[in-house]
Amino acid sequence: MRDLAGRTAFVTGAASGIGFALARAFAAEGMNVMLADIEAPALDAAVGRLAGGAPGIASVVCDVSDSASVSRAAATTAQAFGPIHILCNNAGVAGGSGIEAISPETWRWVVDVNLMGVVHGLAAFLPDMRAHGQGGHIVNTASMAGLQANIGFSPYVATKYAVVGMSEGLAKELAAEGIGVSILCPGFVRTQIAGSARNRPERYGPAVAPAPGSAGARLAAAHAENAEAGLDPADVAARVLAAIRAGELYVFTHPDMRDEVDARFGAIDAAFRRTMG
Numbered sequence: 565m566r567d568l569a570g571r572t573a574f575v576t577g578a579a580s581g582i583g584f585a586l587a588r589a590f591a592a593e594g595m596n597v598m599l600a601d602i603e604a605p606a607l608d609a610a611v612g613r614l615a616g617g618a619p620g621i622a623s624v625v626c627d628v629s630d631s632a633s634v635s636r637a638a639a640t641t642a643q644a645f646g647p648i649h650i651l652c653n654n655a656g657v658a659g660g661s662g663i664e665a666i667s668p669e670t671w672r673w674v675v676d677v678n679l680m681g682v683v684h685g686l687a688a689f690l691p692d693m694r695a696h697g698q699g700g701h702i703v704n705t706a707s708m709a710g711l712q713a714n715i716g717f718s719p720y721v722a723t724k725y726a727v728v729g730m731s732e733g734l735a736k737e738l739a740a741e742g743i744g745v746s747i748l749c750p751g752f753v754r755t756q757i758a759g760s761a762r763n764r765p766e767r768y769g770p771a772v773a774p775a776p777g778s779a780g781a782r783l784a785a786a787h788a789e790n791a792e793a794g795l796d797p798a799d800v801a802a803r804v805l806a807a808i809r810a811g812e813l814y815v816f817t818h819p820d821m822r823d824e825v826d827a828r829f830g831a832i833d834a835a836f837r838r839t840m841g
């Protein structure tokens with residue numbers, strides 16, 4: 565999709581970090597933008613930062629883990645702006661620690677937001693995107709953690725691998741319909757991801773911090789430090805816009821992480837070679 569001005573984008577997790585940067589970049593292109601997020605005060609502040617809420621900027625409180633909430637957000641967006649052209653399934657949370665310390669509730673929360681959130685976004689928006697025939701583009705935010713796994717954060721890694729897999733299939737399914745798909749796979753980005761527990765709904769129970777000094781605590785601290793030192797979200801958004809225009813499937817932002825992905829593919833290649841005798 566090359567011409568963005570006058571078109572409409574819907575972005576989840578838009579109150580902060582990468583989602584906000586995407587919303588700002590779309591707005592700068594002259595698009596209508598619906599910012600969706602679970603955190604209402606942060607969402608209001610985000611809209612305020614985008615030119616004080618220009619006519620093409622609107623927001624809707626939306627919990628992506630709840631299909632009815634996402635459907636309502638889709639209806640609100642269509643009512644405000646008409647056909648939707650760009651869908652960014654971006655909302656995500658990081659939860660976890662050492663594998664034995666991750667509760668079933670934490671697994672469910674991370675799966676419900678990071679994976680089912682994408683499923684709900686597709687269910688709510690794709691039928692209309694297909695029907696209006698004006699073309700479209702879907703950006704699913706995965707992570708480098710969707711292509712290579714390090715120790716810890718198993719629910720996060722599992723959901724990001726799932727988003728990569730489902731998006732690869734989706735791209736093939738939609739290719740003939742003029743709807744592009746991009747899989748955003750950043751490394752560390754300077755956002756509030758390390759504070760994800762602030763948006764953990766009560767139904768998943770309280771977040772339990774790993775015991776001080778434990779392997780889980782060290783992992784969480786390293787994760788927070790890495791995010792703090794990460795890439796500017798605006799740089800990520802600029803790459804995404806270029807990918808939408810060029811119709812690129814994989815969107816990478818951290819060339820320094822190539823070796824880790826190569827190592828995984830190398831191991832897979834070696835395993836195939838062993839089957840060849």
Ligand SMILES: NC(=O)c1ccc[n+]([C@@H]2O[C@H](COP(=O)([O-])OP(=O)(O)OC[C@H]3O[C@@H](n4cnc5c(N)ncnc54)[C@H](O)[C@@H]3O)[C@@H](O)[C@H]2O)c1
Binds near residue numbers: 577600655706754
């Ligand atoms: N920051 C990184 O280093 C990094 C790296 C790779 C991928 N990502 C991915 O980028 C995406 C955006 O995260 P971020 O880094 O900008 O973090 P962030 O915490 O700054 O922003 C995430 C946003 O998602 C919202 N959110 C959380 N749960 C939600 C729900 N149930 N429904 C709707 N909104 C919800 C939060 O309120 C927040 O505004 C996530 O999918 C994350 O996994 C981040």
